Amino acid sequence: MKRLTGVALGATLIPPESEAELLARAARLTGQRLEDIAAAMQSPVPLDLRRAKGFAGQLFERALGATASSRAVPDFERLGIELKSLPVDRRGHPCESTFVCTISLREVGEVEWEQSRAFAKLRRVLWIPVEGERSIPPADRRVGTPLLWSPSAAEEAQLRADWDQLGTLIFAGRIEEITGHVGKYLQVRPKGKNASARRRYWDEDGAVTSTMPRGFYLRASFTARVLSAHFVLPYS
DNA sequence: TATTGATCATAT
DNA sequence: ATATGATCAATA
Numbered sequence: 001m002k003r004l005t006g007v008a009l010g011a012t013l014i015p016p017e018s019e020a021e022l023l024a025r026a027a028r029l030t031g032q033r034l035e036d037i038a039a040a041m042q043s044p045v046p047l048d049l050r051r052a053k054g055f056a057g058q059l060f061e062r063a064l065g066a067t068a069s070s071r072a073v074p075d076f077e078r079l080g081i082e083l084k085s086l087p088v089d090r091r092g093h094p095c096e097s098t099f100v101c102t103i104s105l106r107e108v109g110e111v112e113w114e115q116s117r118a119f120a121k122l123r124r125v126l127w128i129p130v131e132g133e134r135s136i137p138p139a140d141r142r143v144g145t146p147l148l149w150s151p152s153a154a155e156e157a158q159l160r161a162d163w164d165q166l167g168t169l170i171f172a173g174r175i176e177e178i179t180g181h182v183g184k185y186l187q188v189r190p191k192g193k194n195a196s197a198r199r200r201y202w203d204e205d206g207a208v209t210s211t212m213p214r215g216f217y218l219r220a221s222f223t224a225r226v227l228s229a230h231f232v233l234p235y236s
Numbered sequence: 237t238a239t240t241g242a243t244c245a246t247a248t
Numbered sequence: 249a250t251a252t253g254a255t256c257a258a259t260a
Contacts, residue, residue, distance in 0.1 A: 054253025070252035180240040
């Protein structure tokens with residue numbers, strides 16, 4: 001098994017300076033178990049993900065030299081590339097939806113798709129598939145083949161249509177009508193500490209009101225399409 | 237059993 | 249507070 005010496009030394013990694021460099025780093029993760037990567041970084045692996053839901057994504061960020069931390073910009077800011085771990089089943093099909101970004105209620109209606117945070121993160125994505133079945137302990141989950149991706153014209157058009165539809169509903173003050181059923185590829189779901197979390201904003205009448213924090217997510221049916229022409233798992 | 241709504245941890 | 253990293257778990 002190839003080791004990660006030179007990639008992950010435990011110290012802060014210098015950010016990749018090009019797409020090629022980033023892809024080369026990501027390629028070295030392929031076939032590794034999460035435990036192998038974590039060990040190279042001298043970092044522990046949780047026994048389950050119930051209290052470490054972001055473990056794989058954060059491990060990949062550190063292993064590849066991501067720079068964004070928790071700021072609302074793509075992970076590799078200079079390259080304009082967003083990093084997404086993608087849990088897949090044994091057939092390479094996504095297990096879960098993919099979080100894109102939180103929803104800024106004041107930004108809705110003020111910017112176009114091209115200026116949106118959603119587009120900034122989706123225009124170029126490094127997908128890193130990883131075994132995601134709950135029966136596999138996190139330590140043993142293996143990394144698949146990374147894919148550096150941009151939406152096709154048709155995909156982007158549908159993402160924009162969803163974003164427009166959802167944004168129009170929010171701007172019209174109908175946010176409470178939005179459920180996870182709305183949107184073909186992009187949906188809106190809660191994204192908060194819990195169901196009691198509130199986000200304050202000024203409604204269209206200028207009155208202060210509040211609602212649950214929400215985020216944009218990509219449906220698993222969309223990420224399945226993204227991976228459809230891609231050889232995900234380098235093992236059987 | 238696929239999907240929606242709820243939830244957990246960390247950074248700034 | 250609100251952004252990031254997501255997966256869990258109840259529901260349809």
